[in-house]
Amino acid sequence: MIPSILPTYNRAPMAFTHGDGAWLTAQDGARYLDFGAGIAVNALGHAHPALVAALTEQASKLWHVSNLYQVPQQQRLADLLVDHTFADTVFFTNSGTESCELAVKMARKYWSGRDTPRTQIVAFEGSFHGRSSAGIAAAGSEKMTKGFGPLLPGFTHLRWGDHDALHATLDDSVAAVLVEPVQGEGGIRPMPDHCLRGLRDLCDRHGILLILDEVQCGMGRTGKLFAHEWPGITPDIMMVAKGIGGGFPLGAVLATEDAAAAMIAGSHGSTYGGNPLACAVGTKVMEVMTAPDFLPEVNRKAARLRQGLESLVADHPDIFDHVRGTGLMLGLKCRIPAADFVQAGYAQHLLTVPAADNVVRLLPPLTLTDDDMDAGLERLDAAAASRVA
């Protein structure tokens, strides 16, 4: 008999009742250290006092109004995002996949009214852009698309790191390039800075819109507010979600005025997008992350964790191949099945997340303390040791 919850996930047996910072408490009272953070969602940890206050204060006033009216909470968050990024304008969604939908629509609309309309979007193998029809067509992997055809047409997929194919494919017929600056689901694969700069140049040369999917790598995860700030480029359109809501469902599409110019009244919409509850939380997340000390601390902790992980890998050469990633978006490339290591972590009350390419993802809350980090490194070591015995 089919379970009452559609069985699209292989769930671990733990159920959590509450959280506090980097820690989760299970129904049986056991405390787990959360190095997955809801897959980069709980960027400020669990039950961050400022987020709890922002949500409960808004919840006591007004939960929802239609986008038929002014939504001041939305205006505040949009202004904050515009102030701190390349963007001139923002549309709020409820998830990453909805951000993908709009990014694709916006790019197509941009070209639709022109003398030589373009529709083709170039994306990359190993990418992940969500589970909507546009999202799975954009990522293109058979694991996600099989049986769901006919797929949304107009996507070309290039191998990660295949510069020849990139140069051969990007010409004046391409509407947009869609890429994660750091692939998350694909196994924590950062695109090197010089490649991102080269990609931006190629797009400029051919008038192609550059869409960055920063759903996982954005919102402070790499030690900058957005990952593209490291190579010093800017996209035309950017997808955001996950960390921006700190655990409340919220996403956004950020764009330049030029890229967004065709999105006139009536061209897109969302019932819940930019809901006052979500925007009250999102505003607080942005305020916390843009405080002067926040990102320097993320970078300090990232360097410390990286160092600990390098020792871990050196101590367990039969379990791990190498550390990869950037900021607090780190991956352990494994020599045993990554899913087995994640299981071994559960036994040590440590939560990590498997990814493609046999990588275990470490995405701790950006607010983790040095003590949390040391506890995490100890548990990783214990999990690795348990696999040898």
Ligand SMILES: *Cc1c(COP(=O)(O)O)cnc(C)c1O
């Ligand atoms: C998680 C993710 C998405 C999809 O976000 P949802 O909120 O699950 O729809 C899209 N792109 C990237 C890079 C992601 O990590």
